[in-house]
Amino acid sequence: MAVQRLGQYTVQLSRPPRITAAFTLMGPREGAGPLGSYFDGIVDDYMWGETSAEKAERKYLEQAARRALQAAGLTEHDVDCFIAGDLLNQIVSSTFSARSLGIPYLGVFAACATSALALGLAAMLVDGGFARRVLVATASHYQAVERQYRYPIELNIQRGATNQYTATGGAAAVVAPPEEGAGPRITRITFGRVVDWGVTNANDMGSAMAPAACDTLMRHFQDTNTTPGDYDLILTGDLAKVGSKVFRALVDRAGVTLGGKHMDGGASMYTPEQWSGAGASGSVCSMAVILGYVYKEMARGRFRRVLVLPTGCLHSPTTWQQGDSCPGISHALVLEND
Amino acid sequence: MDRDQTAIQGAKDYQRLVQQLTPKPNAALLAARAFVVGGTICLVGQFVFDWFRFRQPTEGEAIAATLACMILFGVVLTALGVYDDLGQLGGMGAAVPITGFANAMTSAAMDFRREGFVLGMAAKMFIIAGPVIVFGILAGTLTGLVAWLAGGR
Numbered sequence: 427m428a429v430q431r432l433g434q435y436t437v438q439l440s441r442p443p444r445i446t447a448a449f450t451l452m453g454p455r456e457g458a459g460p461l462g463s464y465f466d467g468i469v470d471d472y473m474w475g476e477t478s479a480e481k482a483e484r485k486y487l488e489q490a491a492r493r494a495l496q497a498a499g500l501t502e503h504d505v506d507c508f509i510a511g512d513l514l515n516q517i518v519s520s521t522f523s524a525r526s527l528g529i530p531y532l533g534v535f536a537a538c539a540t541s542a543l544a545l546g547l548a549a550m551l552v553d554g555g556f557a558r559r560v561l562v563a564t565a566s567h568y569q570a571v572e573r574q575y576r577y578p579i580e581l582n583i584q585r586g587a588t589n590q591y592t593a594t595g596g597a598a599a600v601v602a603p604p605e606e607g608a609g610p611r612i613t614r615i616t617f618g619r620v621v622d623w624g625v626t627n628a629n630d631m632g633s634a635m636a637p638a639a640c641d642t643l644m645r646h647f648q649d650t651n652t653t654p655g656d657y658d659l660i661l662t663g664d665l666a667k668v669g670s671k672v673f674r675a676l677v678d679r680a681g682v683t684l685g686g687k688h689m690d691g692g693a694s695m696y697t698p699e700q701w702s703g704a705g706a707s708g709s710v711c712s713m714a715v716i717l718g719y720v721y722k723e724m725a726r727g728r729f730r731r732v733l734v735l736p737t738g739c740l741h742s743p744t745t746w747q748q749g750d751s752c753p754g755i756s757h758a759l760v761l762e763n764d
Numbered sequence: 765m766d767r768d769q770t771a772i773q774g775a776k777d778y779q780r781l782v783q784q785l786t787p788k789p790n791a792a793l794l795a796a797r798a799f800v801v802g803g804t805i806c807l808v809g810q811f812v813f814d815w816f817r818f819r820q821p822t823e824g825e826a827i828a829a830t831l832a833c834m835i836l837f838g839v840v841l842t843a844l845g846v847y848d849d850l851g852q853l854g855g856m857g858a859a860v861p862i863t864g865f866a867n868a869m870t871s872a873a874m875d876f877r878r879e880g881f882v883l884g885m886a887a888k889m890f891i892i893a894g895p896v897i898v899f900g901i902l903a904g905t906l907t908g909l910v911a912w913l914a915g916g917r
Contacts, residue, residue, distance in 0.1 A: 578872045584852055584856075668785060
């Protein structure tokens with residue numbers, strides 16, 4: 427069997443599968459942000475009628491998944507596999523959604539880089555013939571994530587310039603063989619290494635993740651022999667404002683010029699008036715920007731080839747309280763129109 | 765990419781780069797906001813105290829009644845979802861007065877209410893305010909001990 431790899435780290439898909447349908451279902455704050463018009467559904471109520479934030483997050487994930495299936499004109503029986511992840515302990519939002527969807531389930535975790543991990547694995551399963559179609563989903567909820575990782579919601583905490591605000595919402599996509607409909611194709615995947623440059627401040631996830639994004643980007647360029655000029659957009663996940671600056675400085679130091687090609691999902695989620703510190707984070711953040719903004723702009727033909735680079739901060743409240751630094755990860759996907 | 769490709773030498777060097785690129789907090793503005801928020805809370809406290817001072821037999825009882833009232837204000841503002849905004853605005857100005865202590869207890873109690881009254885609310889109520897109680901008792905015991913050894917009452 428032919429090896430479908432480029433260089434040391436990159437996967438080259440032979441018949442690149444497509445994202446044939448996508449659905450982004452976001453909270454009110456995200457809906458009021460600059461990307462609000464790109465989302466498929468805005469829920470006015472954070473809690474969505476549920477009695478807890480955890481139940482609400484689950485609902486966002488499951489409803490996004492169901493509506494992505496609907497958008498593709500499929501039912502639960504038409505997909506062979508459900509790949510999902512979220513930020514809550516034991517990825518409960520994903521598992522509980524999988525319980526009601528009844529599709530064979532692969533739970534994955536890469537914090538806020540879960541989007542690229544799930545989409546990449548789905549593309550490989552489809553391309554390898556191990557699944558005909560795969561449903562992919564992630565979600566996060568401000569209140570559920572905040573109380574698990576940080577403080578009680580109503581506590582008087584003053585957040586600074588590097589703090590990020592967890593986005594609320596769910597986003598899902600159907601990955602299918604290229605002959606099934608339109609939509610961008612996932613052509614190459616570079617799974618990242620866990621990179622840790624010793625950032626111990628869990629309130630500065632952007633700088634904890636920036637080295638991982640830079641690492642994966644450099645390896646991707648080297649493996650594929652491409653430069654920023656070969657892409658219409660290079661989208662990092664949720665480095666947010668401070669992390670993006672650090673990322674651009676690192677890339678610059680490594681001798682690569684990004685030009686005006688770089689955009690960050692976390693830095694683009696909220697307006698300056700919506701107080702959010704450095705910007706958004708959360709496992710729905712990069713997924714919603716990919717499946718909302720990038721997906722729709724690719725359909726309109728504004729972008730032809732996009733490199734998406736979601737980033738995740740892999741610490742837990744326990745590890746940082748024990749003084750460990752925050753490891754970062756970033757997975758890269760190339761999305762291409764025909 | 766390896767670290768030397770970016771000419772970053774170790775965690776300290778990276779931290780320096782991060783600090784250069786992180787916006788500096790405006791200390792004067794933060795201090796002014798803390799002063800206004802903290803000062804307003806204390807002003808309210810003073811009014812409440814003055815009100816009780818003419819209605820309670822002793823100053824000690826007026827102080828106790830004032831503290832109880834301020835705790836109640838902190839609880840109500842937390843329950844209404846206002847106190848976290850005061851914290852964002854005023855920082856320590858909102859955290860240090862006793863209303864901030866009430867907020868720490870109430871916010872935790874509210875968060876964990878859904879995990880039940882006993883193992884949720886009652887047990888987790890102290891996750892933020894617990895240390896204040898522990899070290900408060902410790903400091904009280906130590907100063908009491910010192911005062912007793914020094915021959916005071």
